[in-house]
Amino acid sequence: xxxxxxxxxxITRFLRTSSHLRRGIGRPHFAAFLPKLPNGxxxxxxxxxxxxxxxxxxxxxxxxxPDLPLKGHCLSLAQDFFALGLHVVPAPNPHRSHANVRGWxxxxxxxxxxxxxADKAExxxx
Numbered sequence: 001x002x003x004x005x006x007x008x009x010x011i012t013r014f015l016r017t018s019s020h021l022r023r024g025i026g027r028p029h030f031a032a033f034l035p036k037l038p039n040g041x042x043x044x045x046x047x048x049x050x051x052x053x054x055x056x057x058x059x060x061x062x063x064x065x066p067d068l069p070l071k072g073h074c075l076s077l078a079q080d081f082f083a084l085g086l087h088v089v090p091a092p093n094p095h096r097s098h099a100n101v102r103g104w105x106x107x108x109x110x111x112x113x114x115x116x117x118a119d120k121a122e123x124x125x126x
Contacts, residue, residue, distance in 0.1 A: 007079035010048040
């Protein structure tokens with residue numbers, strides 16, 4: 001999947017921390033989308049066409065760690081990232097469907113962008 005990401009593609013962000021879950025409203029917390037470094041990137045997977053069980057399996061195999069089990073994942077469309085000035089760039093390691101979200105800037109604006117992404121994402125809790 002080295003080809004360019006289409007706006008209609010489903011993008012999955014796996015969640016390792018319970019604090020990234022907002023169970024009551026079915027949305028992730030905005031912190032789930034914040035890069036660790038202010039101008040860093042976040043890891044996502046391109047999951048269009050995959051059944052929910054296959055998405056969970058992908059996360060279990062390539063994201064989950066023995067000491068840090070996955071708590072869930074959230075699903076967005078690539079266009080949600082593009083509309084906010086971010087880029088979803090294929091990065092086929094560790095898996096061919098892996099990608100990174102780039103375009104973050106060292107700015108408090110990152111919190112606003114992350115909140116907008118969280119408000120559009122659908123949450124799946126394990």
